Amino acid sequence: GENVEQHPSTLSVQEGDSAVIKCTYSDSASNYFPWYKQELGKRPQLIIDIRSNVGEKKDQRIAVTLNKTAKHFSLHITETQPEDSAVYFCAASDAGGTSYGKLTFGQGTILTVHP
Amino acid sequence: EPEVTQTPSHQVTQMGQEVILRCVPISNHLYFYWYRQILGQKVEFLVSFYNNEISEKSEIFDDQFSVERPDGSNFTLKIRSTKLEDSAMYFCASARKTRSSYNEQFFGPGTRLTVL
Numbered sequence: 470g471e472n473v474e475q476h477p478s479t480l481s482v483q484e485g486d487s488a489v490i491k492c493t494y495s496d497s498a499s500n501y502f503p504w505y506k507q508e509l510g511k512r513p514q515l516i517i518d519i520r521s522n523v524g525e526k527k528d529q530r531i532a533v534t535l536n537k538t539a540k541h542f543s544l545h546i547t548e549t550q551p552e553d554s555a556v557y558f559c560a561a562s563d564a565g566g567t568s569y570g571k572l573t574f575g576q577g578t579i580l581t582v583h584p
Numbered sequence: 585e586p587e588v589t590q591t592p593s594h595q596v597t598q599m600g601q602e603v604i605l606r607c608v609p610i611s612n613h614l615y616f617y618w619y620r621q622i623l624g625q626k627v628e629f630l631v632s633f634y635n636n637e638i639s640e641k642s643e644i645f646d647d648q649f650s651v652e653r654p655d656g657s658n659f660t661l662k663i664r665s666t667k668l669e670d671s672a673m674y675f676c677a678s679a680r681k682t683r684s685s686y687n688e689q690f691f692g693p694g695t696r697l698t699v700l
Contacts, residue, residue, distance in 0.1 A: 501687070503688070503689075505691075512588075512675065512691040512693045513627065513691045515689070518688065558626065558627060560627075569615060569632040569634055569639040569640050570617075570679060570687040570689070571632050571640055572617075573629065574628070575626065
């Protein structure tokens with residue numbers, strides 16, 4: 470089955486700096502890669518996703534890149550703000566294949582943005 | 585904006601007791617999921633449900649677990665005889681479509697299950 474590895478486990482940055490979180494996946498059939506933000510005690514919220522037919526996607530201060538050959542994808546947050554502090558999870562899914570879209574999650578990254 | 589809802593928010597039970605966790609998915613969604621998250625760990629897939637039947641389940645989802653969609657709106661997870669290691673946050677998620685397109689899964693707020 471799919472295995473997703475996420476690094477780093479913790480990331481501390483100063484406000485205004487950029488943050489990068491990286492994930493690798495093992496199953497070449499995976500074709501959908503969402504990123505979720507989870508604040509303490511709250512539900513995971515989808516912040517951005519990328520599909521295997523594109524290499525990069527951007528939404529304001531957030532961008533995701535995908536390298537299918539190397540089987541890795543990354544989340545980039547620019548101009549970080551204290552409200553970006555949360556746990557970020559990457560996930561992979563074989564949407565549309567034999568799997569009914571189950572998400573396999575990475576271990577999570579605790580991002581702390583210091584004012 | 586419609587959201588997935590879950591009840592109760594927190595359930596405390598004794599080991600060996602049965603619990604039922606309830607979810608109301610977004611109304612036009614067709615694919616339903618349960619995930620769990622043990623404190624401080626990653627979110628883990630339990631089961632997916634489509635067209636009134638289980639479509640996939642993980643190794644965690646053993647005979648003690650069952651899911652049901654008893655009516656047009658609710659989606660339930662039952663744990664027949666709870667164990668200490670079942671203590672976790674349980675998230676329900678729903679998606680509009682997946683087999684022939686990519687799916688965005690929307691998560692509920694979770695039910696924190698504590699087994700004593």
